[in-house]
Amino acid sequence: MPSANIDYSEASRALGVANDIPASPYVLSTPFGLSILEIQGQLVLPSSAPETESDTAVEGGNTFVKVESVDQKLVRAVRDAVQFGKLSFDEKDPSKVVLFIGTSQRLNGVVETLREPLAVLKVPSQDGDTDIRMVDIIYKKIIFKHRPLPIM
Amino acid sequence: MSFSVYSQIGGSDDHKYKLMQLPKELLEYLKTPDNVLEFKLPLSRKNHLVLCTESETYTVRQMNHSNTQLVVEDLQVPAVGRKLMGLGPDSSSSLLAVGLCSYLYELTPSLGEIETAGLPLYDGTAELLVGSVPLSVESLMQSSPIARTCFQSQWHALCGSEIDGIAVILSPDFVTNVLYTIIAVAIAEKWSSFTLEEMAPRLASENSKFTRLVLETIAGKFCECKDNELSLNRPEIAKWFGIMSLKKLATATSDKDLLLQWKSSLPPFFNALLDLKVLRGHFYRPLAGRLQYLNKETLSPEIHARIKDMFKITKDWDYDEFLPYVEEFIPATKKADAVILKYAKKKRMGKLFVVCPR
Structure with a gap:
């Protein structure tokens, strides 16, 4: 019977440190830096970045950047990313959030506590020696339940 | 406070992010590192995935x-190990979407199950073991979608044992013989309770096939254990002999005759309360006042087809005798009637409720 081990050492560590870190006024990410952002419907984003040597580029109204990452084995990788919005917390009530998309649309959202925490699994795309890793545990998500509104 | 939000283009080729709901017990379990946690994909059922811890089994459902x-x-958090290039210090208040999840894994606690298909049936003769694929109990446990600590009790409940290093299911007649001998020895020795060490040599002296492992299986199924002392679970033993008496019925028999046969099948001097209610789920009534054995395993594994099969056998079922045959399909959150009434009609006949086709 096929089976796959789950290495949950990182999630276990996250559970341990979660209590040691003082709560931020903006409840956004876990101590390991992850969070969930949920938008009703589909978010259409460019599938490729313009070919350029520069770290940033603007094309068709989209801002493209390059992201440098270093993994656990200290292997450096550079990937493309596109900016799709600006997330702004209400200063009086940090549970209220606005996501501005481009220059014409905004989404009103809230920070919601999940009924059951969610484990984030990092599943290898191909079968191999690598275990599935449970990398973090998330308790809250930022959710946008309504249709986009125009920016006046 | 505001953040620029970015999305990685193309995602990562070597892994995918997936989200899984964590029930309270599992969250507690994760606090202790280096325990068992694994996904198992049983081959016996299509699209069935389970998550096993050391002591719990969860059925995994994909919620799209x-x-x-x-x-x-959050690129402000150093643990992330990523940064935007060419944006200077401003890049710190940035969020980067690294994974898109179109479903969640929902976990439901379940009992787990042992893959018994293909296991040899052992009736005391070694010949039956020849030709079967040898599988040890340890390998069977690893290949079954069940938590390790729940395996043993369920294995014994299925009459599973190990003969010469091979996992086998003990045949009902063999189980009856061993049980009969255990009861006879306990009565002869005037033991109200006993240990495995006391019983094993006495049992082996009666029959060399009644090994220590066989005794452990029978004791696991028919004895209650307290401080290493075993005492006979009389209601469970009586039920076993009742089912065996039902199986031996060639034709439909009256309740009274079955009770007589049941009583005479018990070992001498073994007293237990005999009540037909405990045999519900093992018989049907082809005629009023008469009953006959009906094996649940011969019916369809799907509720609608199973109820159809049951009405083909007989049209009117006593509600209490009908229920045990469909109980496994009734979710814990629903009332039995809410499920049954989708496929059948329930009517009152005097003091009884009867289930019949719609």
Whole structure:
């Protein structure tokens, strides 16, 4: 019977440190830096970045950047990313959030506590020696339940 | 406070992010590192995935949704190990979407099950073991979608044992013989309770096939254990002999005759309360006042087809005798009637409720 081990050492560590870190006024990410952002419907984003040597580029109204990452084995990788919005917390009530998309649309959202925490699994795309890793545990998500509104 | 939100283009080729709901017990379990946690994909059922811990089994269900659910990294947090190039210090208040999840894994606690298909049936003769694929109990446990600590009790409940290093299911007649001998020895020795060490040599002296492992299986199924002392579970033993008496019926028999046969099948001097109610789920009534054995395993594994099969056998079922045959399909959150009435009609006949086709 096929089976796959789950290495949950990182999630276990996250559970341990979660209590040691003082709560931020903006409840956004876990101590390991992850969070969930949920938008009703589909978010259409460019599938490729313009070919350029520069770290940033603007094309068709989209801002493209390059992201440098270093993994656990200290292997450096550079990937493309596109900016799709600006997330702004209400200063009086940090549970209220606005996501501005481009220059014409905004989404009103809230920070919601999940009924059951969610484990984030990092599943290898191909079968191999690598275990599935449970990398973090998330308790809250930022959710946008309504249709986009125009920016006046 | 505001953040620029970015999405990685193309995602990562070597892994995918998936989200899984964590029930309270599992969250507690994760606090202790280096325990067993694994996904198992049983071959006996299609699209069935389970998650096993050391002591719990969960059925995994994929809940699809149409929202855009992004796993985002806060680049301010050093643990993330990523930074935007060419944006200077401003890049710190940025979020980067690294994974898109179109479904969640929902976990439901379950009992787990042992894959018994293909296991040899052992009736005391070694010949039956020849030709079967040898599988040890340890390998069987690893290949079954069940938590390790729940395996043993369920294995014994199925009359599973190990003969010459091979996992086998003990045949009902063999189980009856061993049980009969255990009861006879306990009565002869005037033991109200006993240990495995006391019983094993006495049992082996009666029959060399009645090994220590066989005794452990029978004791696991028919004895209650307290401080290493075993005492006979009389209601469970009586039920076993009742089912065996039902199986031996060639034709439909009256309740009174079955009770007589049941009583005479018990070992001498073994007293237990005999009540037909405990045999519900093992018989049907082809005629009023007469009953006959009906094996649940011969019916369809799907509720609608199973109820159809049951009405083909007989049209009117006593509600209490009908229920045990469909109980496994009734979710814990629903009332039995809410499920049964979708496929059948329930009517009152005097003091009884009867289930019949719609």
